[in-house]
Amino acid sequence: MLLAGENSSIYMDVDKDSARDAASVSAFAETIFNYLQTEELRCQPLSSTFLSACTEISPRMRYILVNWLVQVHQSYKLQPETLYLCIAIMDRYLQKCGSGITKDLFQLVGITALFIASKFEEMYPPDIGDFSSITDNTYTKRDIRTCEQLILQSLDFYLSIPSPIVFLRRISRALEADRRMHNLSKYFLELTIQEYDLAYLPGNLKAVVAACLSLAVCAHSDKIDDVWNEKLAYISGYSIDDVRGPVRILAKAVYRQNSPSKYRVGYYSVLFS
Template sequence: MDRAFAGTRCSKTKLLISKNLKVFKDIDANDKDNLFLVSEYVNDIYDYLYQLEEQQPIFKNHLSGQKEVSPKMRAVLIDWLNEVHLQFELIPETFQLAVAIIDRYLQVIKDTKRTHFQLLGITALFIATKYEVQLPSAIEDFVSITDKIYTARQICQMELQILKAIDYSLSRPLPIQFLRRYSKAAEAKDKHHSMAKYFIELAALDYDLCSYKPSEIAAASLFLSLNLLNGNYRNREGFKDHHWSDTLSFYSRYSAIHLRPISGKIAMLARDAPKAKLMAVFNKYKDNNFQKIALRPELRSHLMTL
């Protein structure tokens, strides 16, 4: 279970009225005595996160212009990084930040060499651990995980190149940050939250989903999770909005209509995951430590193929 998510769950909420006269719940009403949840500032914080993701986009077809790096290579690299991330027992933020760093670098540096591509990936993860983890792994661990193909000096040199390319900014919001907020708004159970995290990690491999904002990926993942686990709510036009309440629309800033096509793309990834060539995320989430989410029967139902 995601500890940060568990710490935000509340049992009672206050009803408020939005400007468009829709009723939604004040999901922070009972958090005023918990200083760690900063209820007084939380909406301002998320306003800032929405601004940041607008300021630091991943553009559609951001690999265009690359001569030696392809979308397939990107997927292979990120799949491998997911395995490394699991081996190092890192938090979700590190993997998601590493993916963001890689994509932001690649859309700026158009002459990335195939021989340095794995170096880019492991260095991005190295940077992410230093940013997100209190006691990050030593650089020697990252050298070792590449079978010593690269040296510590090469990783340090690549670290400088990456930081210059992204203007030393590591503040791009991550899907997991939005997901925790949305899961709280949905009063989601652990299974909903865990399945949404599975969808987010599957989406990270897909080149066509790169240009969607982190908040969109998080919202679409939870939208799909709620629909699959709470009932049969899909027809030939896509997922219905039965489970996407006014409260969720208010806090996520997305309507069900906006999320349906994104959720449909993620559903295809989840449907094909058991037979995909890149299996790191599926293998991870079929384990007991991840509630065997990838093996849930809902992911094999007719809802995933309509």
């Protein structure tokens, strides 16, 4: 992988349209994203078999838990960054301490990861009691606090994990994506954290894979080569060979979605309106 723009034959000023927006810090945006690309490869990266240490937790169980966490996230109307940080925290904890996590404690780990992420990302996070009650009081507030301490200690309190949605927004801006395409990309991105074979990928790669598949769908093309372009290569730092396999896995995951679940209805209302 290259940093965005390295050895590219084109130069893109992705932030020119936001130059007058002080909050966008457009003068430093490319430097910031280059830093994020480097940081995500350094911050406790996941292996492709990060569940191998878990004697009682299977990829299928993880799939079900992530599904449920997305529904909880949606019910509390939390920010997208909160969801992605939640899954990143949970997966990294499973990789480091999975051998000690039983089936009975798996949901506790998931809801605690969401509790931690919401405190990190949200201006007004839900109360700890809300997280306890949404498990039908299977876990008490004390249980969640104890689990929170264990997770944070195992991760050395490191929570500044670059979010895939941040990379996707920049990619969509570079591609000048309309609302329809961006929402489709967000839907695909959400599937990447659910699929075990994609969950370990760096956030930037997840984002470019989601955008690439969205481009193909919008172009009614079944070939990645037809939609891959220098913009994607420049902004992400990846080559077409880096995304072929993941796009294929993601396409199969999309195909398996027989109908949109209730927490994705927002995306579908835009896509098919």
